[in-house]
Amino acid sequence: MKIQTKFTLILSGTFLVALILTGVVSYSILYGNARQEIRERAGLMLESAKAMRTYTINNVKPLVAPLMQDTFHAETVPAFAAMTAFGLLRESHPDYTYREVAMNPSNPRNRPVEWEHDIVTHFRNFTEASELTGTRQTPSGPVMFIARPIQITNASCLDCHSTPDKAPVSVIKAYGETNGMGWKKDEIIGAQIVAVPESVSLDRARHTFLVFMLSMTVVAAISVVMLNYALRRLVVRPITDLTRLCDQVSTGDFSQGDPQTAGADEVGSLGRSFVRMKISLQKAMKMLEG
Ligand code: HEC
Numbered sequence: 150m151k152i153q154t155k156f157t158l159i160l161s162g163t164f165l166v167a168l169i170l171t172g173v174v175s176y177s178i179l180y181g182n183a184r185q186e187i188r189e190r191a192g193l194m195l196e197s198a199k200a201m202r203t204y205t206i207n208n209v210k211p212l213v214a215p216l217m218q219d220t221f222h223a224e225t226v227p228a229f230a231a232m233t234a235f236g237l238l239r240e241s242h243p244d245y246t247y248r249e250v251a252m253n254p255s256n257p258r259n260r261p262v263e264w265e266h267d268i269v270t271h272f273r274n275f276t277e278a279s280e281l282t283g284t285r286q287t288p289s290g291p292v293m294f295i296a297r298p299i300q301i302t303n304a305s306c307l308d309c310h311s312t313p314d315k316a317p318v319s320v321i322k323a324y325g326e327t328n329g330m331g332w333k334k335d336e337i338i339g340a341q342i343v344a345v346p347e348s349v350s351l352d353r354a355r356h357t358f359l360v361f362m363l364s365m366t367v368v369a370a371i372s373v374v375m376l377n378y379a380l381r382r383l384v385v386r387p388i389t390d391l392t393r394l395c396d397q398v399s400t401g402d403f404s405q406g407d408p409q410t411a412g413a414d415e416v417g418s419l420g421r422s423f424v425r426m427k428i429s430l431q432k433a434m435k436m437l438e439g
Pocket of ligand 1: 228229249250253256299300303305307309310329
């Protein structure tokens, strides 16, 4: 096998291994970062939902309370406030959702759909679980969800959510006698579920990964070509020339000029050694002839 072929094979093999290793590492870093980013975005949404709930309890409820003798204003309900605000957010970010679902909700639109039902069931079965994260495939791409259980830790919730005789008349009038009733202290009645789309971040990670790998491959290819070229110019060609000269000298033909002797490298000094050897050989031949 020619030295150039060996060289190319070794170099390409090394680059291939390096590319695979770099690929695996950069893939896991980029996708890890993207997932982290999605998680943080979802976490932020949950936190802002919490802020909206607190705002409703502290700022809205005391103001609206005197108006609720006859008519109930859902605006004072933290769950309603958070979900309504997120409903507005969805106008510009349709793939983001925030829901507070309950197994027996006051408002039927907060009844869990199938996958949400599974989440609430999970929290009810594993009461020590404080958060559940996962990815769901939807028609508009994968969506990451983060869910936290809603537990009745505050007895005041039962003012409206236990039995119809305890609940304000205006609530019963608006929501009926069974909806959102029968909740018990410390029971996990539902879950807060936030969902954020993954595709934007994952697409960005994929794009960065492809550009990075493509540039690495181009750099590797250019290196193989350049080193090949240098090997041919600096080593292979001078050695081929020298081999041809050696063959001719060995048949007693001294007529062909001298090899390349310029250059301070090993090939140059090989050429110079050859020239010295040729001169000595010529002298020796002459002495023999003479
Ligand atoms: C003043 C009565 C009242 C109190 C007190 C109250 N809620 Fe509600 N809650 C409601 C009403 C009414 C709704 C339905 C709002 C709507 O139309 O979306 C609701 C909705 C909810 C929902 C959304 C699911 C559903 O049932 O529609 C959750 C979850 C919830 N409440 C939890 C709580 C918790 C936890 C507490 C205690 C911290 C609490 N509520 C205290 C009246 C109340």
